[in-house]
Amino acid sequence: MRTKFCAILTAILGLCWSTAAFSSDEEQPEIVIYTEDYKPFYFLNSENRIDGTITNLVRELASEAGIAIDIRLRPFKRGLLAVQNMPDHCFMALWRTATREPNFSWVGPLQIDGFAFFALEDADVSVSRMSDSFQYLTGAVGGWTSTVEVQEAGHPNLVLVDDDALNLNMLKTGNTQLWLGGLLSAPYLAEQQRVRIKNVYTIQEVDLALACHPKTDPKLTSRLQAALDKHVGQTIKPAPSN
Structure with missing residues (x-):
C-alpha cells in the first residue's frame, strides 16, 4: 500500500511540476x-x-x-x-x-516635448533670454528637469509646487507672473481651464x-x-x- 501511495504521490508531484513549468514558459x-x-x-x-x-x-x-x-x-x-x-x-x-x-x-x-515660460495672454511680460525671467515670480514643479535647470541658471524668484495645475492657478490669480511649464502640457491645462496664456520664451525642446x-x-x-x-x-x- 505504501509503495502504491508513493507512486501516486510521485506522479502527482511530477504532473504539478510539469504544469508549473509549462505555465512559467507560457507566461x-x-x-x-x-x-x-x-x-x-x-x-x-x-x-x-x-x-x-x-x-x-x-x-x-x-x-x-x-x-x-x-x-x-x-x-x-x-x-x-x-x-x-x-x-x-x-x-x-x-x-x-x-x-x-x-x-x-x-x-x-x-x-x-520641452519647456518654456508662459504668461497670461494680456500680461505685459517680455522674456528674450533666461535672465529676463529672473525679475518675475515664476511657478515651477519641484524636482522636474526644467525646474532644476532654471534653478542652476540662478533664477531667484521660483515658487515651487508639487502639482503643475497649481502653477496655472497661481498665474491666473496673479500670485505669479510666469509659469515654467511643458510645451504641450501647459497649453493643454490652460485650455481645459479656459485660461488664455502665451509662450513668452521656449527654453528647450x-x-x-x-x-x-x-x-x-x-x-x-x-x-x-x-x-x-x-x-x-x-x-x-x-x-x-x-
Whole structure:
C-alpha cells in the first residue's frame, strides 16, 4: 500500500511540476510602469483609469510586443525612486537629457516635448533670454528637469509646487507672473481651464521616453523599441511658440 501511495504521490508531484513549468514558459514577461499626473500625456480619467496620449501609445506598443504591463500612477519623485531601485520597472516618461542618458535603458522617443515660460495672454511680460525671467515670480514643479535647470541658471524668484495645475492657478490669480511649464502640457491645462496664456520664451525642446532601470531585461526594451519604430511619425509635435 505504501509503495502504491508513493507512486501516486510521485506522479502527482511530477504532473504539478510539469504544469508549473509549462505555465512559467507560457507566461508573458511583465514590466511595471510608474507614471505621474501630466496632462495630456498621462492622467487619471473620470472612470478612475490611467489615460492619456502616451499612456495609450505605450499600451499599444506593449500589446504589439506581447509584453504584459502594469501601469501605476504615483507622485513624480516616488515613482522615479521605485524605478531607480527595481529592474523591470520603468517610468513613463522622462525627458531624455544628457545627464539622465547613462542612468536608464530607454525606449523612445514617445513624444517631442520641452519647456518654456508662459504668461497670461494680456500680461505685459517680455522674456528674450533666461535672465529676463529672473525679475518675475515664476511657478515651477519641484524636482522636474526644467525646474532644476532654471534653478542652476540662478533664477531667484521660483515658487515651487508639487502639482503643475497649481502653477496655472497661481498665474491666473496673479500670485505669479510666469509659469515654467511643458510645451504641450501647459497649453493643454490652460485650455481645459479656459485660461488664455502665451509662450513668452521656449527654453528647450527634448524627447520624452520610457526610462527603465538599467538592469531591465534588454529583450523587453528591444521589443518595445521595435514596436515603437513602426509608429515613427505618429507622435504629436510641439505646439508652436508665439
